[in-house]
Every structure is written in C-alpha cells, then in structure tokens.
Amino acid sequence: MTAPRLPTGFERTDAEILFPDVKTTLNLFGIHMRRVPGNWSYPSHEHPQYEINYLLEGKQTMTVNGNRVAQRSGDLLLLKPGDVHDSRSGDGEPFTYFCIHFDLDDRLFLSLLSRLEQVLFPADGTVARKVAPALGRMMEPGSAFDAGSIAGRMRLQACAFELFAQLWEAISEETASLPMQSYGKVALAHEIARRLQALASQTFHQGQPAESHYGIEEIADELGISGSHASRTFRDVYGKSPRAYWSELVLHEAKQLLADPRHAVQAIAAILGYRDIAHFSRQFKRWTGFAPSDYRRLSGSRSAEQPD
Template identity: 70%
Template sequence: MNTACSRSDGRSRGNERMFPDVKTTLNLFGIHQRRVPGDWFYPSHHHPQYEINYVLHGRQLMTVNGKEYEQRAGDLILLRPGDVHSSKSGDYKPFDYFCIHFDLDDRLFLSLLGRMEQVLFSESSAVTRKIRPVLRKLLEQDADAYAGMAGRMRLQATVFELFAQLWDAISEETMHLSTQTYGKVELAHEIAGRLQAVASQTFRHGKFEEERMGIGDIAAQLGISVSYCNRVFREVYGKSPRSYWSEITLHESKLLLADPKYSVQAIATLLGYRDIAHFSRQFKRWTGMSPSDFRKEAQPNGTHRNMPLPPEQ
C-alpha cells in the first residue's frame, strides 16, 4: 500500500479546521407523485435501485418478495435492490403515493440500509417521523422548481438531507439488533475517515514525511490488530483498506492529470511514488491507459472516458 503521508488525522488543530472530503455519486430515477384509480395494479417487477415509497392519501397493498404489506396514508416502504414487488389499491379506492428510486456509492450508508430487515414503516415509526419533514419539503415544490441545473442541484441537496435523516433514524432503530455489528460499522467508518484524512493531508497539502504511515499505523492508533482491521473493513465496505486507498489515489491522480499546471513527474511525487515509472505502471494497471494518454483525453477537446475502479488487491 503506497501511503507516504502525514500523521495528522485531519481534525481541528490550532487555527486550522479540516472538513471531511465527500466523494459520493448519487443517481436518482423515476421520482414521481401519482394518483391512481381503485382498479389500478402494477405487476411484479424488480430493479437494481433502492426505492422509498410513501403513501399520501388512501391505502396501498404492496407485495414484497411474496409478503403483503398494507400501507396507509403516512406509511413508508423501503425496498432494496432485487426485491420483487407489486402494488394495488388496498381498499379498491383511489390513492396517492410518492416514490424515489436511487442508488448511492456510499458503502457505509448501504451497509446500514442492508442491516435493516424491516420493509414497512408506519406513520408513527421513528424512521417515518424523522424523514417526513424532508418528504414534505420535496412535495411542496412544483416539479418545475427542479428543472434546469440549479433545480437539479436543489433536488439533490434535499435528497441528501433526506438521507441524513434516514441515517440517524435507522442507526437508532438498528442499534438493538446487533450491538456487535453496529460497532463494526462504526469502526470501519473510523478507518475510512482516517484514510481520507491521510489522503487530504498528503495529496491536497503535500505534507509528506520520511516515515510512511499505512494501515498498520491506523490499526495501532485504534488499538486493534492489522488482520482485524482488514476483516472489519472488508465486511462493511466489501473491499480491503488497501483497495480503498487505491481508489482514493486513483481519484486524486485523475484530478491532478486533468490540471495542466502539474507535470506527470510532479504528480507522481505528490502521490508518494518513488519515481514516474512506478506511477505510470500503476496508473495503467488501474485504467488501461498511461497517465499521458489519460491527460490528453481529459482535456476539453478530448473525450474523457469513465475509468474503472482499481482492481481488488
């Protein structure tokens, strides 16, 4: 693991405050509010995204993986990718519902959602009460308010606010399910946070030291073994800390290569590689392209392609 870096953990120090880096991709699909007649029926289907389904008026009967759930006004259903579901009126009368399909590349958040076995959350549940104000905020706006770039930004900001409330509520709901699992999630989050802080100090501020810090140092700071550190991180994030660090490094190298003021040699040094050849070999292994070729395609007159994530190590 190539981790030449400062030992700072990125928290407040003197007159400086470090804020966490945020590298999250959110995709929103099929957000809609709909009123349907009493004889309406949507057949069984599944999709690769999460879905939040919220009934505004009337009743909905939703079948999820063969089990029926009656959703009354104010009740919420959370569907996971691959859940087979169908829906119809619960009393043969019209009803109104609102739904959001989404996927998010935040593994910690998805791990939390995965621990929640519950599908239906009643109007009085802690989860529904927590996110209801944000749902109302979404619904109070005209659809036209979310048109254009500024509108889409506002929509994303509101949805992230919804996720923040959902995180708080589900964290509280799941604590009693498995204290041991909850502790692992928090520990993995701490490890990821320290890796991100290390990257911020190193890549953004160029604060290198001769003594190199790696996952062993982080494990020692947390009072755990390296093997346990690796195991817990993989359970929560689905990858090793080494691979997570590689993803951070790849992301930073792309940003730097897109900026013509840095030479490839300077970028290799900034990222902690011993020489340009070592950096070039690693970058090509990750992306299939040399740093120079990537830089050409990243320029405004080039066609910037989406590169794959680094392979699991």
C-alpha cells in the first residue's frame, strides 16, 4: 500500500493546518436524460430550483421569459428559479438532452449565479467546456440504475459537487468583466465567514472565551475596514450579524461534543472557553430551550429510537 504523503514542508515544522467546516446542502431533482421525436414539445412552465439543460445531439429551441434561445449540440442552458420556459425541437428533428434541477444553500455560489446575464452557454465557451466532463460522468451507463442505493446516491452527489466546482470556476471567469460592486460585497462577507470559522476552530482548541472574544473587530482590522462596515456587509449577505453567526458556530460545536458521552458537560464548557459550567448552561438553554444535560439525554433517546 502507498503511504500517505504529507504536504511539502509540513513534516519539518511544528505546524497545524485548519480546514474550514463544510456545511453546504445540495438537493437534486428530476435528473433525466431523454431522446424526443421531432414533433415533441413541452409547455410553458417554471421551477423553484435552478435548471441545467445540456444538449447532447440535435437542436432545441427554448423560449425563456419571452426570449427565444436556440440550443445546439454541446450547448448548455442555465435557468434561474422562476424563469418561465417552454421547449421544442429546433429543426423538426429528434434531439437528446440531459436535465438537472438543483438548489443549494451556499450564498456566495448563489450570488454568483444571480449575477449571470445570459442563459445560453455555447459548446465552445468556457462554461460548457469545463462542466462537460462532470456531466459526462453523471451520464455514464448504469449511473441512473445505481442511484437507488446509498453508495450510488453518494457517487451521484460526488459527481454533482464536482460539476458545481467546475461551474463555479467557469462562471467566475465569465463574470469577471461584470461590475464588481455587488460581487465584492458577497466575497467580503464570505471571507469574514471563513475567518470566523478559523477563529472558532482556534478558540475551541485553545479554550479561549467563546462569547467575549468573537473576533469581528480583529477581522475587520486585518481586512482594512471598519467593524461597522464588516458587520453591515455580513448582515446584507448572510441575513444575520457576525455575532449571530459566531453563536451558531459555537452551538454547532457544543451539540457535536454533547453527542459524545465521553465528554462531561463541565469539560465541554471548558473546551468552548466558558468560564464555568453555569455560564455555558445558561447560554446553551438560551439558544435551544434545553439545559445541556437535558439536550444530551433527549438527543440520545432520539438516536436510540432510529431503526437500524
């Protein structure tokens, strides 16, 4: 077996690499590949999710929000939630397409998608070329049949995340020439969130006070902006204050620790940087409505009730 390889230089230093938490939720709907006859058409409709429509062969004509869009083999259509669209053959001949409906909760990614001014991405353009390999893996023979199993669903999601990673990079290039003001605000909020996550991880490891030192002023100084501007920008993008976001990080860590019966509540309070167990218990009850010991007991009961 090949031994794992450390990052270059890491093995020679007393160092630590902090990886950000990954909490993106992805939902996939109505994935299908279909070959239709030349007289086929689909009436005007809309979806609450994004839609990717990738043409494999033939020609397709869509009317999107009243605008006619001609799609050829290899072209990709990206429709936003609420886009009213219909579909038919572009030349009266059969055509084959692959379709995915999706939503996800990454605000930065969704903000980037919302800035797009186009629907059609041609086959020879950056977006279609970059996502084509990931789309191809999703369409490999047997994928649809295997998706009924847990392992199959995981593989399908892995392909989808790779697809969105490529889509993010490609669309970032496409939108580079657009006005930066809106995207700059979102990128700044995302950077503040990333630094808060890193600070939270450091806090939990070192037992620093979790509530009295949540770092937004320090982060603002590092970014060369005022604390008020940092807080206002963060709230505009995430819909909550940095302090509320910080509290969510602490609460998430507390729940993770309480789920492990090896950790006493007093030890958890110390890990999270609270000065005593009473302070931690009051704060946790303010967040959840339960004392930490009650939450542990109730969550343990729910786990025990889950079927094998």
